[in-house]
Amino acid sequence: MYVKPYLHERWAEGCTNARTLWEEIKTHGYTGGYGAVRACLQPFRISPIAPAARPPSLRTVTGWILAHPDFLPESERLKLKSVLADCPELDALTGHVRAFGQMLTQLQGDELLQWIKAVRADDLPGLHTFVNGLERDLAAVTVGLTLPWSSGVVEGHVSRIKMIKRQMYGRAGFGLLRKRVLPAS
Template sequence: MGYRGSYGRVSAYQREKRTSPRPVTAQPPAPRVVTRWILSRPETLTEIEQLRLKAVLTNCPELDALTGHVRSFAHMLTERQGERLPQWLDAVRQDDLPSLHTLAAGIDRDRDAVIAGLTLPWSSGVVEGHVNRIKMLKRQMFGRAGFNLLRKRVLLAP
C-alpha cells in the first residue's frame, strides 16, 4: 500500500530509504582542525592526527605544498634563520599558491626588516603590548569622560 495522506502509512520509497544501508564514509575534518594540525609541530600531534593529516594532504597537493612552506617558515622563525628567507620566498613563488604569493610580495616590500626580525634576538613585543593596552583603554573610555580620567586610567591600570 502506498501513501494516501493518512497517518501511519509509509510509501514504498520511504520504506526503501529506511531499510537501505547507507555507505559508511568518514566525515572530513573541519578546516579549523586541519589548520591546527598544519600549524602544530608534527611531533606534538597524536598518531591518529598525523594519519588524518597525511590523508588530507594526499588528497590535496596544494595543501601539501602550503604545509611545507608553513613548516619551513616556522622552522626559520623558531631557529632564527633569517638568512634563509630569500630561498623561502623563491620556493613560494615557484608554487601555484596565490595567497602565499601575496604574502611573499608583502615580505619583499620590507625584506631587510623581516630578515632582521627573523635573525636578531631583540623584540618590540613589550612596547607593542603597552600600545595595545593603551588603545584598549582609550576605546573603553570613548565618550565617557574627559582626558584627565583617561590619563589616570592609563597611568594606574596594570
C-alpha cells in the same frame, strides 16, 4: 496495474521523489494516498552502507598544519596525511608553512629569500599574497627573523593604553589618560 513493481522499476531508473512517483501512478488509476507510496519507498531510502565519516573541518586541518609535527598525536598525524594525499596543493602549502615556522622559531632569517623563491615557484595564490607583504619591507622582516629581540612587550602596553582610551569613549585627553595609566604616586 501493479504498483510495487512499477515503483521498484522507477526507483531503479533513478526517480526517487515519492511525490513524483505518486502522481505518476495516480494517472494510471492508483487511488491510494501519498503516504502509502512514501511508506512503500522507505526501505529503499535506508542504505545498508554506513555513512562516510565527515571530513575534518577547515579549522581542524589548519590546526594540524600549524602544529609542530612532533606534537601531533599519531591519530591526527594519520588524518592529516590522508588529507594531504588527496590535495597536492595543500601538501605543498603545508611544506611552506612548516618551513616558515622553522625559520621563525629557530631565527633563520638568512633563509628567507630561498623560502620566497620556493613559494614563488609553486602556484599558491594565498601564499603569494603573504610573500608580497613580506617583500614590501624585506629588510625589517629578515632582521625580525634573525635577531632574538622582540618589541612584543612594548606592543602589549600600547594595546592596553588604546583599550583604556576606547573605554573612555573619546574623552581621554592626555591628563585623564595619564591618571588612568600611571599608578597613583
